[in-house]
Amino acid sequence: MDEVFKALADASRRALLDRLHARSGQTLSELCDGLDMSRQAVTKHLAILEAADLVATIRHGREKLHYLNPVPIHQIGERWIRKFERDRLVALNDLKRRLEKRDA
């Protein structure tokens, strides 16, 4: 999880994730297009994002395609957010069940 936070602690890398979120399955050239970053810098950032499992890559024909991988981000949410959200959902469910029972 350290790697995820380190990878996210950089505006350029977040910008790359935003681009992949907007359009998944991009090549390195597509990702560089219109960005104020050298191809070398983008390559370096992508390697860090991939090591943190925030970017997944596949070979597609002769191209290497990059995808935003939301699984680690989901895990962060589960770890710290859902715990609180859960109680509210359970309470709402109970309320719904009670009210529906009463009306039945």
Added chain:
Amino acid sequence: MRKPEFVYVTYIETTPEALWRALTDPAFTKKYWMNCELVSDWKVGSPMTMKRDGEVKNECEILESDPPRRMAYSWRSIHDPDMKKEKPSRVTYLLEQQGNVVKLTVTHENFADDSKTLPSIAFGWPMVLSNLKSIIETGRPMPVEAAVVVSTETAHQRGSAA
């Protein structure tokens, strides 16, 4: 060849054999897959159904099966009339041992144009895979609430395709 719509990766501390069992045992999938049982003999050409509370949500067919390395199946969501009409999409699992972890890559592709299934998929996979990792590594799944399950099935109605 169109490029895949979704590629998900998770690294799990386990063996390919144990992960394969976790992916194919209905009693186990129920624990992490939004309460769904995935039922099949997992042989090429066989049907596979995803059932929740006895109701079939998705109808699939096994397209490739090479335990414990690779699996592919077609996916048709039948719990919604619009989704039911769409051509089936395709799911592929790739399991690769890397030291003491297994890299699981899930690719979901070949969706119909303007697919209604696609947004609900986008919502569901990260949850399923992070639950799977959690249950294998800690023995405990993340709790899945009925409200969350319902929201995945209706994600397409909120227009959250992005």
